[in-house]
Amino acid sequence: MDCNYLEKISLLVDGKLSPIEIAETQNHLAACGECRQAEISFLALREQIKSIQFNRNATADRKVLREILQTRKTQSVKPIWPFPPYRLATAGTMLVVIGFAAIFLFNRLPQKFWEVTSVSGVPKIGAEKVAGRGRLKIGEWLETDDSSEAKIVVADIGSVEVEPGTRIRLIETRPDEHRLQLERGSINARINAPPRLFYVNTPSATVIDYGCAYSLSVEDDGITTLHVTEGWVSLMLNGRESLVPASAFAKSKLGIGPGTPFFEDASGEFIDALTRFDFENGGSMAIDVLIAKSRQRDALSLWYVLERVRESDRDRIFERLAAFIPLPENTTREGVLARNRGMLDAWKETIDVTSVGESFIGKNQNAGNSRKLISVGNMTASRAGHTATRLLNGKILIVGGMQKASVVLSSAEIFDPTNGKFSPTGGMQFARFGHTATLLPGGLVLIVGGTDANENSLPMAEVYHPATGVFALTGNLNAARSNHRAILLESGKVLITGGNANHSALSNAEIYDPEKGIFLSAGNMTAPREFHTATLLANGMVLITGGKTTGKPSAETTLSSAELYNPSLQKFTLVGNMTERRYSHAAILLTDGRISIMGGSRGRAWKDIIASAEIFDPQRKTFDKIAEMSLPRFNHQSATLRLSDGRILIAGAGARLEIFDPTSDSFHATLGNVGTGRIFSTATLFENGEVLITGGYNFDYPPTASAWLYSP
Amino acid sequence: MIFDETYPSLCRFLESLLGNHGAAQDIAQESFMRLFRQGTDGIPAGEARFWLFGVARNLALNEIRNKKRRGGFFDKILETLYPQRPNQAEVFERDEATRLAIEMLQTLPEHQRAVLLLREQEEMSYREIAEVLNVSQDKVKVDIFRGRNALRKNESYRQKLSSSQ
Numbered sequence: 027m028d029c030n031y032l033e034k035i036s037l038l039v040d041g042k043l044s045p046i047e048i049a050e051t052q053n054h055l056a057a058c059g060e061c062r063q064a065e066i067s068f069l070a071l072r073e074q075i076k077s078i079q080f081n082r083n084a085t086a087d088r089k090v091l092r093e094i095l096q097t098r099k100t101q102s103v104k105p106i107w108p109f110p111p112y113r114l115a116t117a118g119t120m121l122v123v124i125g126f127a128a129i130f131l132f133n134r135l136p137q138k139f140w141e142v143t144s145v146s147g148v149p150k151i152g153a154e155k156v157a158g159r160g161r162l163k164i165g166e167w168l169e170t171d172d173s174s175e176a177k178i179v180v181a182d183i184g185s186v187e188v189e190p191g192t193r194i195r196l197i198e199t200r201p202d203e204h205r206l207q208l209e210r211g212s213i214n215a216r217i218n219a220p221p222r223l224f225y226v227n228t229p230s231a232t233v234i235d236y237g238c239a240y241s242l243s244v245e246d247d248g249i250t251t252l253h254v255t256e257g258w259v260s261l262m263l264n265g266r267e268s269l270v271p272a273s274a275f276a277k278s279k280l281g282i283g284p285g286t287p288f289f290e291d292a293s294g295e296f297i298d299a300l301t302r303f304d305f306e307n308g309g310s311m312a313i314d315v316l317i318a319k320s321r322q323r324d325a326l327s328l329w330y331v332l333e334r335v336r337e338s339d340r341d342r343i344f345e346r347l348a349a350f351i352p353l354p355e356n357t358t359r360e361g362v363l364a365r366n367r368g369m370l371d372a373w374k375e376t377i378d379v380t381s382v383g384e385s386f387i388g389k390n391q392n393a394g395n396s397r398k399l400i401s402v403g404n405m406t407a408s409r410a411g412h413t414a415t416r417l418l419n420g421k422i423l424i425v426g427g428m429q430k431a432s433v434v435l436s437s438a439e440i441f442d443p444t445n446g447k448f449s450p451t452g453g454m455q456f457a458r459f460g461h462t463a464t465l466l467p468g469g470l471v472l473i474v475g476g477t478d479a480n481e482n483s484l485p486m487a488e489v490y491h492p493a494t495g496v497f498a499l500t501g502n503l504n505a506a507r508s509n510h511r512a513i514l515l516e517s518g519k520v521l522i523t524g525g526n527a528n529h530s531a532l533s534n535a536e537i538y539d540p541e542k543g544i545f546l547s548a549g550n551m552t553a554p555r556e557f558h559t560a561t562l563l564a565n566g567m568v569l570i571t572g573g574k575t576t577g578k579p580s581a582e583t584t585l586s587s588a589e590l591y592n593p594s595l596q597k598f599t600l601v602g603n604m605t606e607r608r609y610s611h612a613a614i615l616l617t618d619g620r621i622s623i624m625g626g627s628r629g630r631a632w633k634d635i636i637a638s639a640e641i642f643d644p645q646r647k648t649f650d651k652i653a654e655m656s657l658p659r660f661n662h663q664s665a666t667l668r669l670s671d672g673r674i675l676i677a678g679a680g681a682r683l684e685i686f687d688p689t690s691d692s693f694h695a696t697l698g699n700v701g702t703g704r705i706f707s708t709a710t711l712f713e714n715g716e717v718l719i720t721g722g723y724n725f726d727y728p729p730t731a732s733a734w735l736y737s738p
Numbered sequence: 739m740i741f742d743e744t745y746p747s748l749c750r751f752l753e754s755l756l757g758n759h760g761a762a763q764d765i766a767q768e769s770f771m772r773l774f775r776q777g778t779d780g781i782p783a784g785e786a787r788f789w790l791f792g793v794a795r796n797l798a799l800n801e802i803r804n805k806k807r808r809g810g811f812f813d814k815i816l817e818t819l820y821p822q823r824p825n826q827a828e829v830f831e832r833d834e835a836t837r838l839a840i841e842m843l844q845t846l847p848e849h850q851r852a853v854l855l856l857r858e859q860e861e862m863s864y865r866e867i868a869e870v871l872n873v874s875q876d877k878v879k880v881d882i883f884r885g886r887n888a889l890r891k892n893e894s895y896r897q898k899l900s901s902s903q
Contacts, residue, residue, distance in 0.1 A: 028887070032883070032887060033879075033880075033883045036879075036882060036883040036886055036887075037879070037883075040857070040864070040882070042864065042879075064887075064890060067886075067889075067890040067896070068886050068890065070896075071858070071886060071889055071890070072858045074835070074839045074842075075754075075839060075843070075854060075855065075858040075859060076858055076859060077835055077836070077839065078750065078753075078754050078835075078836050078839050078840060078859070079750075079836055080749065080750060080753055080836070082746050082749070087745055087746065090745070090763070090766075090767055090770075091741050091745070091770075093767070094741075094767060094770050094771050094774060095774070280741075280742075281741070281742040481863050481864075481865065529864070529865075529875050529876075630872065631785075631869055632785050632789075
């Protein structure tokens with residue numbers, strides 16, 4: 027018979043016990059030989075399973091990737107064919123019917139295509155030969171062989187020459203986005219349009235146009251080479267970006283991302299050293315050459331090297347760069363060496379003006395009156411699941427968040443809209459993500475709960491003092507919680523509802539009294555909820571909707587129910603059901619008193635993510651379905667807000683921003699996008715109506731530090 | 739990039755899960771093809787790794803079921819006539835400790851093997867494992883414990899393993 031404590035030992039090994047349970051278990055361990063042996067065995071097993079190793083051959087792996095990329099649009103390697111013939115016949119008949127219906131409908135829709143002209147030889151669109159003129163539709167491939175060339179008209183914004191031996195595909199063409207995929211070969215693009223309308227995806231980068239002319243080629247090993255002849259072009263991958271000016275080159279490599287831009291007249295030795303530095307772990311030897319062989323015009327390249335070089339070599343690059351281009355005002359050696367974003371950017375502007383003749387930022391701000399979305403550089407840290415709160419002085423306080431599993435931040439920073447810069451402020455006492463931050467009436471900010479690096483929910487609360495930049499502990503919550511909701515009530519107190527307490531959802535609520543600095547119980551919701559919404563209504567009540575009751579991530583544990591909190595009675599009452607089960611959705615109060623409820627997941631996280639939306643009418647206490655968002659989204663609550671003009675901005679969980687218009691109850695995409703879809707990002711409204719968008723996960727896992735400014 | 743970050747560990751997971759080199763690589767490749775075919779738009783940022791492990795595990799389950807189905811009388815004859823031996827390269831690729839650890843894992847039911855591998859090799863949290871395998875965190879907790887406890891009691895392998903290391 028096994029000791030009853032053995033399961034606790036397994037949890038202990040995984041760091042899953044609370045401090046009290048740890049103490050109990052340690053006491054037990056002192057007395058129980060079987061459990062002591064089990065702890066040792068479990069840890070030894072961990073090492074044995076971890077030590078399972080197969081010799082991997084990186085070249086063979088790359089070959090697999092190439093095969094995948096080549097065949098990804100065709101049949102799978104091992105087709106799995108589980109259907110008996112009679113089902114196939116039925117399915118076949120249905121497909122034919124659906125096919126005819128689709129053709130009928132398609133012919134009535136406006137067609138999306140680009141005009142293609144054959145310049146020499148016989149290019150192909152799909153399997154069809156293009157003699158003279160042809161049309162490239164969305165999703166179709168255009169291929170040139172060794173003796174053919176083609177020219178494409180890119181809607182009304184420019185043209186692309188397709189050189190021999192090239193394969194491209196049209197991915198999207200809309201008034202606000204034109205996107206091409208270049209799988210191999212070369213193209214020459216000339217675009218005359220506002221920035222960020224024309225994109226090219228290559229296997230190793232996304233190429234973003236800022237109004238310019240450039241050549242782009244992709245070799246068999248996936249390396250992208252960009253040569254800009256006019257204007258600016260951005261090369262991006264995994265949140266790493268190289269902005270390439272006219273007369274300069276940059277390469278991008280699979281798995282690494284964009285390398286350092288360099289001018290076409292740079293010396294061969296300088297370019298070789300850059301290649302070693304960017305893609306071959308060049309180290310100090312490459313740095314020696316970069317320093318010895320650089321000219322003043324190479325300052326732009328050195329700036330990128332400074333940004334990316336390891337700390338031990340940063341000093342030497344700094345000295346060389348400073349000898350060519352002195353530091354501008356208000357920047358310091360220490361700040362630049364510490365990679366202060368604002369200072370690095372200020373120096374880059376000076377370098378741009380000297381070596382390119384125009385500043386990227388200056389140019390794009392001047393040309394940017396029509397631009398709704400501009401990059402404002404990076405936060406001091408990458409963050410997701412953080413909070414961003416506008417202070418009474420107009421600045422934005424950004425707190426905590428996670429950088430990857432088990433790396434959780436206590437640090438905080440301030441964005442100053444008067445100079446567009448991020449700077450660190452005092453840190454919290456406890457690292458956390460999935461917490462809440464609430465601006466209190468006196469200007470202090472209340473930080474509540476959240477999750478720490480060991481995935482434990484926290485009972486600790488802190489208060490940020492903007493005058494001193496200090497986080498001070500205040501009373502503890504009665505229950506540890508994360509993924510809860512906090513709402514400032516009309517009384518100036520803060521209502522905290524539900525959340526997750528170490529893997530089970532809570533139904534209880536608490537009230538924070540800022541004057542006394544304590545949390546008091548505020549009764550129970552009608553159901554346990556985490557990832558729900560809480561929205562203050564015009565009449566002072568709070569609407570709580572949906573959420574998860576925890577356990578297996580499924581439809582059964584996802585709620586459609588909604589309830590109202592009455593602060594004067596301190597009571598929660600069921601008010602009805604939404605039209606859908608939702609969690610990780612967003613709910614925003616409209617100026618007319620109704621609430622717009624958007625997206626979320628029906629149950630199994632992103633597998634059941636939805637675009638649907640509905641409106642709650644507090645007068646009639648009804649939920650009514652409305653038009654859908656343009657994308658399914660979830661975990662976008664912290665990046666969804668009401669703009670000064672009453673419309674709603676949805677800036678999370680998708681690269682493209684979206685606006686909800688309450689006069690027509692409809693959604694439409696807005697110009698520009700933030701590069702990659704982000705969940706757990708934030709959006710915060712400034713007094714002047716602009717919005718700061720920060721952080722969130724990007725596609726390839728790590729959260730990003732990048733930030734954007736949106737002006738409606 | 740997702741391929742470089744995830745492909746080797748996905749192969750390792752599948753090889754440990756199936757105890758079979760070739761099938762593991764085919765399944766890893768198929769999983770990536772499905773990801774690239776469907777595109778990454780439908781998958782929220784940061785979730786691609788979990789998506790891949792989830793898909794790969796489902797494909798591995800199919801493989802295990804098919805293998806069982808194939809294990810009829812006819813196959814037994816074939817096996818006797820043409821016993822399947824690992825090829826030479828495969829033998830060299832595995833050191834003794836790896837071979838024993840994999841054999842030991844094969845003594846567990848598949849669901850316990852999967853949670854243990856995700857926990858110990860991939861260092862996923864209970865929550866992440868629950869998401870990948872589409873089960874509750876409570877089940878993850880119990881399966882991890884049961885798997886560990888069963889292996890703890892499997893003295894023969896444990897001794898061989900400790901002496902091989």
